[in-house]
Every structure is written in C-alpha cells, then in structure tokens.
Amino acid sequence: MQNRLNNNLGFRGWVSGGRYGLDRYAYALHRLTGLGILAYFIMHIFVTGARLGGPGQWNSRMAFFGRPIFKLGEFLVFLAFAFHAINGIRLVIIELGYMLGKPGLPAYPYSYSTLRQKPLFVVVMLIAAALMIIGGANFYSTMR
Amino acid sequence: MRESRLWFWHILSAIVILFLLGVHMGTMHLGAILTSIGIGSRDPVQSAEVFHRSQQLVYMITYILLLGAALFHGLYGLRSMLFELSLSKGMEKAIGSVCALAGIVLFIYGTYVAVRVFQMPQILAVLKGGQP
Numbered sequence: 196m197q198n199r200l201n202n203n204l205g206f207r208g209w210v211s212g213g214r215y216g217l218d219r220y221a222y223a224l225h226r227l228t229g230l231g232i233l234a235y236f237i238m239h240i241f242v243t244g245a246r247l248g249g250p251g252q253w254n255s256r257m258a259f260f261g262r263p264i265f266k267l268g269e270f271l272v273f274l275a276f277a278f279h280a281i282n283g284i285r286l287v288i289i290e291l292g293y294m295l296g297k298p299g300l301p302a303y304p305y306s307y308s309t310l311r312q313k314p315l316f317v318v319v320m321l322i323a324a325a326l327m328i329i330g331g332a333n334f335y336s337t338m339r
Numbered sequence: 340m341r342e343s344r345l346w347f348w349h350i351l352s353a354i355v356i357l358f359l360l361g362v363h364m365g366t367m368h369l370g371a372i373l374t375s376i377g378i379g380s381r382d383p384v385q386s387a388e389v390f391h392r393s394q395q396l397v398y399m400i401t402y403i404l405l406l407g408a409a410l411f412h413g414l415y416g417l418r419s420m421l422f423e424l425s426l427s428k429g430m431e432k433a434i435g436s437v438c439a440l441a442g443i444v445l446f447i448y449g450t451y452v453a454v455r456v457f458q459m460p461q462i463l464a465v466l467k468g469g470q471p
Contacts, residue, residue, distance in 0.1 A: 209420065
C-alpha cells in the first residue's frame with residue numbers, strides 16, 4: 196500500500212505522458228478511449244433495448260439518434276474503437292512477451308524494450324490511422 | 340492470484356471482443372464501403388435488417404457473448420483505473436462491488452432483450468408484409 200501511495204499521480208497519471216514519450220501517451224489515450232467506449236456501450240445497451248417495443252419504437256428511436264450531432268458522436272466512438280482495438284493488439288502481443296527482444300547486458304548503444312518494440316508501435320498506429328480514414332470515408336458517404 | 344486470474348480474463352475478453360466487435364463495427368460502420376464490394380448492407384439500422392439479424396440464433400448468441408465480454412473488459416478496466424488513485428481498502432471493495440453489480444444488472448438486461456427479441460417471430464412476418 197505504501198508503495199502505491201508513493202507512486203500515486205492521481206488523475207494526472209491517467210492523461211500525462213510526462214517525459215516518457217509516445218508509448219506513454221498511447222497508454223493514456225488507450226485508457227481515455229476505453230472510458231469513452233464504455234460510456235457509449237452502456238448507453239448502447241439501453242438504446243438497442245428499444246427492439247423490445249417492436250419496429251415502431253425502434254424506428255422512432257433511430258429517428259431521434261439519426262441527428263447529425265449523434266452521427267458525429269458515433270463517428271468519434273468509431274475513431275476511439277479503431278485506436279483502442281489496434282493498440283490493444285499491440286498490448287496483447289507485448290503482454291505475451293513478443294517483440295520485446297532478448298534481454299542482454301547494458302552495453303552502448305543502449306537497447307531497451309520500448310525502443311525494440313517501436314516498429315510494432317509504428318505499424319499499429321498506421322493500421323489504426325488507415326482504419327480511421329476508411330471509417331471516415333464511410334461516414335462521409337452515408338451523410339451525403 | 341485472484342487479480343492475475345482477473346487480468347487473464349481481461350486479456351482473453353479483449354481477444355473475444357476484437358473478433359466480435361470487429362465484425363459488428365464492420366457491419367454497422369463500414370456498410371457503404373462493404374456494399375461496394377458486394378457484402379454487407381448500406382443501411383444496417385433499418386428495422387427490417389435489425390430484426391432479421393436479431394432473430395437468428397447465431398446473432399443472438401453472438402450478442403450475448405459480446406455483451407458479457409465487453410462488460411467484463413470495460414468494467415474491469417474502469418476498476419483498475421480507479422484503483423490507481425490509491426484509495427482505501429474499503430473504497431476499493433465498494434468500487435469492486437459496484438462494478439460487479441452494474442455488470443450483472445446490465446448483462447441480465449441485455450440478455451433479456453436479446454432473448455425476447457429472438458422469440459418474437461411475428462415481427463419478421465409483419466416487416467415482410469411491408470408494415471412499419
């Protein structure tokens with residue numbers, strides 16, 4: 196418990212990457228997108244509950260949520276999902292011990308795990324960006 | 340031991356969600372692009388399509404599986420984040436209980452909706468007849 200208190204950054208620890216670089220910001224963004232997706236998901240459970248009232252109730256609810264402001268919100272959720280899912284694949288790969296390289300003596304030029312997994316980080320961010328662009332194109336075509 | 344087991348389920352649920360939510364998001368949010376290559380639907384939230392999917396056994400099972408996996412993954416993640424705020428043991432227990440209770444209530448409600456809609460065959464017949 197004492198160690199945890201010493202390491203406590205409070206809410207700042209959720210969003211601030213400090214001097215730890217991009218990985219730390221990806222970690223913070225992963226959590227923020229996770230919170231956003233959770234909030235949306237809980238609302239989604241109740242919204243899709245309208246199916247209980249039959250097609251009439253479903254249509255009227257969809258008419259309400261078909262407004263541009265909700266469409267924009269839906270698109271933001273899609274962006275959050277794209278980042279969270281693709282970055283999550285990276286986290287699972289690393290959690291399983293892959294792409295970290297073998298441990299070795301600290302000899303110059305220094306190599307460390309976050310540096311060794313950087314190619315993976317770049318690739319997953321590019322995939323997430325591509326997914327966001329495709330999703331954006333889809334939203335644009337449905338809004339026209 | 341208990342925490343490492345929960346963490347294992349957190350990772351496992353992420354993999355389940357990745358596949359199921361990937362398909363769901365593709366169906367719902369990439370419809371216009373998918374229809375251009377001959378799959379999917381341009382308007383997947385149209386009532387006829389929603390009820391058609393909801394009344395297939397495979398979709399009902401998928402919805403319930405996704406519901407359980409996503410609730411566990413999301414609420415466990417929220418609990419973990421809150422625990423990092425160095426709260427008292429009592430507060431941690433309370434947060435854990437609230438997350439578990441919320442998860443159970445939402446799972447029961449979501450499952451009830453999925454099963455009830457699956458058991459409404461007359462809706463499909465009405466929709467096929469052209470009624471709203």
